[in-house]
Amino acid sequence: MELNVLVVEERDMPVWEKARNYLKRKKIKLFSASTLREAYKILNREPINIVLSDFNLKNINSLNFLNKIKTIRPDVEIIFLSERVPLSKAIEAMKAGAYDFYEFPINMKLLMTVIEKAAEKQTLYIEKMKLEKKFKERVNYGNIIGRSKAMQYVIDIVASVASKNVNILLTGETGTGKEMIANAIHYSSSRSAKPYVKVNCAVFNEGILESELFGHEKGAFTGAAARRQGRFELANGGTIFLDEIADLPLGTQIKLLRILQEKEFERVGGNETIKVDVRVIAATNRDLKKLIDEGRFRDDLYYRLNVVKIELPALRERKEDFPLLASYFINKLNEEKGYKIKGISKEAMQTLLSYQWPGNVRELENALESAMALAKKDFIEASYLPAFLLMSEPEHSDYYRISHNLTLSEVERELIRLTLDKTNGNKTAAARALGIGLRSLHRKIKVIRAVPP
Numbered sequence: 001m002e003l004n005v006l007v008v009e010e011r012d013m014p015v016w017e018k019a020r021n022y023l024k025r026k027k028i029k030l031f032s033a034s035t036l037r038e039a040y041k042i043l044n045r046e047p048i049n050i051v052l053s054d055f056n057l058k059n060i061n062s063l064n065f066l067n068k069i070k071t072i073r074p075d076v077e078i079i080f081l082s083e084r085v086p087l088s089k090a091i092e093a094m095k096a097g098a099y100d101f102y103e104f105p106i107n108m109k110l111l112m113t114v115i116e117k118a119a120e121k122q123t124l125y126i127e128k129m130k131l132e133k134k135f136k137e138r139v140n141y142g143n144i145i146g147r148s149k150a151m152q153y154v155i156d157i158v159a160s161v162a163s164k165n166v167n168i169l170l171t172g173e174t175g176t177g178k179e180m181i182a183n184a185i186h187y188s189s190s191r192s193a194k195p196y197v198k199v200n201c202a203v204f205n206e207g208i209l210e211s212e213l214f215g216h217e218k219g220a221f222t223g224a225a226a227r228r229q230g231r232f233e234l235a236n237g238g239t240i241f242l243d244e245i246a247d248l249p250l251g252t253q254i255k256l257l258r259i260l261q262e263k264e265f266e267r268v269g270g271n272e273t274i275k276v277d278v279r280v281i282a283a284t285n286r287d288l289k290k291l292i293d294e295g296r297f298r299d300d301l302y303y304r305l306n307v308v309k310i311e312l313p314a315l316r317e318r319k320e321d322f323p324l325l326a327s328y329f330i331n332k333l334n335e336e337k338g339y340k341i342k343g344i345s346k347e348a349m350q351t352l353l354s355y356q357w358p359g360n361v362r363e364l365e366n367a368l369e370s371a372m373a374l375a376k377k378d379f380i381e382a383s384y385l386p387a388f389l390l391m392s393e394p395e396h397s398d399y400y401r402i403s404h405n406l407t408l409s410e411v412e413r414e415l416i417r418l419t420l421d422k423t424n425g426n427k428t429a430a431a432r433a434l435g436i437g438l439r440s441l442h443r444k445i446k447v448i449r450a451v452p453p
C-alpha cells in the first residue's frame with residue numbers, strides 16, 4: 001500500500017533533507033509543511049497516514065499541535081523527531097498520544113520500520129471505526145426484523161436516505177411497519193437530537209387539524225383562549241411524521257404544500273409568517289395515485305412528499321421472515337410479560353405460514369401474544385393460536401375476492417359467476433359447490449343474464 005507522510009518542520013536542517021531523500025527512495029509519498037496552517041490544510045485534504053514532525057516547533061507547543069492533529073484526523077499517527085530533549089518531555093509526548101519519539105541523528109532504517117508499524121496501527125484504527133459505525137447502524141435498525149430480500153431492500157434504502165435531507169413517503173398495508181421505519185429514519189438522521197413530532201391526520205377534523213399543525217393565535221376561533229404553537233413549529237430543526245396523509249383535507253393540503261415549497265406558514269388567525277426547517281416523513285396505507293385521480297389528493301403535494309418512496313412489503317409476501325419474526329416476538333414478549341416460551345411447533349409455524357395476515361406484522365405479534373398467554377407448555381402449539389388462523393383456508397386454495405360495498409343480491413350474483421368460472425361452466429358441479437339444486441341455479445342464472453354486469 002502507498003504510504004503518505006506529512007513532514008512538518010520549519011528549520012530546514014540537513015537531517016530533514018536526508019530523511020526526505022531516504023523516504024522518497026522507499027517510495028513514500030511525501031508532503032511538506034513549514035507552517036501549521038499548511039499542515040492542517042494538507043491533513044484535511046490529503047490521505048495522510050503519518051505525520052513526521054519536528055518536536056521543537058516555533059509557534060506552537062508540540063503537544064498542542066499533537067492534540068489538534070488528533071482532533072482533525074484521529075486516525076493519523078505522529079512521530080516526533082528532535083535534538084536532545086529531557087526524557088520527561090519525550091514521555092509526556094508519548095503519553096499525549098505520539099506514536100514515537102526519536103532524537104537526531106536518525107537511523108533511517110529504524111525510522112522506516114517505525115513508519116510502517118505506525119501505518120499498520122492506523123489501518124487497524126480505521127477498521128475499528130468502520131466496525132463501530134456498522135454496529136451503530138445495526139443498533140439503529142436492530143428492531144427492524146427481516147432478512148428477506150424485500151425487507152433488506154427497505155433497510156438499504158432507509159440507510160442511504162436517512163442522513164439526507166429529503167422528504168419521504170412510506171406506503172404499505174396496515175401493520176407493515178411504516179411508523180417503525182419513520183422512527184428509524186429520524187433517529188439515524190442528523191436530526192436525531194432534535195424534535196420528532198408525530199401527527200395522525202385521520203383523527204382530527206379539518207379545523208382542529210390545521211390548528212394542530214400550524215398553531216393558532218389567541219381569539220382565532222371560539223375557544224382559542226391563548227396563542228398556541230403548532231406541531232410544525234414544535235418540530236423546527238427536526239422531523240415531523242404525518243401519518244395517514246391520505247386523510248388530509250384538500251384545504252390543509254394547500255397549506256402543507258406551501259410549507260414544503262416555501263418552508264413558511266401562518267398560524268390560524270395570524271398574519272405573522274413563520275419560517276421553519278422541518279423534514280417531512282408521510283405515511284399512508286391508501287393508494288394516493290387513485291385519490292389523485294378521484295380529485296381527493298393534490299398531485300403537486302404528492303410529488304413534494306414523494307421525493308423518496310419506500311414501499312413496505314406485506315407480511316405474506318415475505319414468508320422467509322416468519323421464523324425470525326416469531327422468535328423475535330417470542331423473546332420480546334417473554335421479556336415484557338415474564339413468559340417462558342422456548343419456541344413454536346412445526347405445525348403452529350405451518351399454520352402461521354398459511355394465513356394471509358391482512359393486519360401484517362402487528363396482527364402476527366398479537367396472534368403470538370395470545371398464543372403465549374394460552375400456552376400450557378413452553379412451546380407454542382397450533383391449538384393455542386387464535387381460532388381464525390386455524391379456520392383460514394390453506395394458502396394455495398382459491399379465494400374469491402368480493403368487494404365489500406356490494407348488496408346481498410350482488411354478492412350472490414358475483415359468487416355464482418365465480419363458482420361457474422371455477423367449474424369451467426359446469427352447472428351441476430357449481431350447484432353442488434353452492435349447496436343449491438340445479439334448477440335453482442338455472443333460475444338464478446336467468447336473473448343474472450337479465451342484469452348487465
Ligand SMILES: Nc1ncnc2c1ncn2[C@@H]1O[C@H](COP(=O)(O)OP(=O)(O)OP(=O)(O)O)[C@@H](O)[C@H]1O
Pocket residue numbers: 143144145146172173174175176177178179180181284285361362365
Ligand atoms: N419488520 C419488523 N420488525 C419488527 N417489528 C415490526 C416490523 N414491522 C412492524 N413491526 C411492528 O409491528 C407493529 C406495527 O408496525 P407500525 O405501527 O409501524 O405499522 P404501520 O405500517 O404504521 O401500520 P398502520 O398503517 O396500521 O399505522 C409495531 O409494533 C412494529 O414495531
Ligand SMILES: [Mg+2]
Pocket residue numbers: 178179243
Ligand atoms: Mg402507523
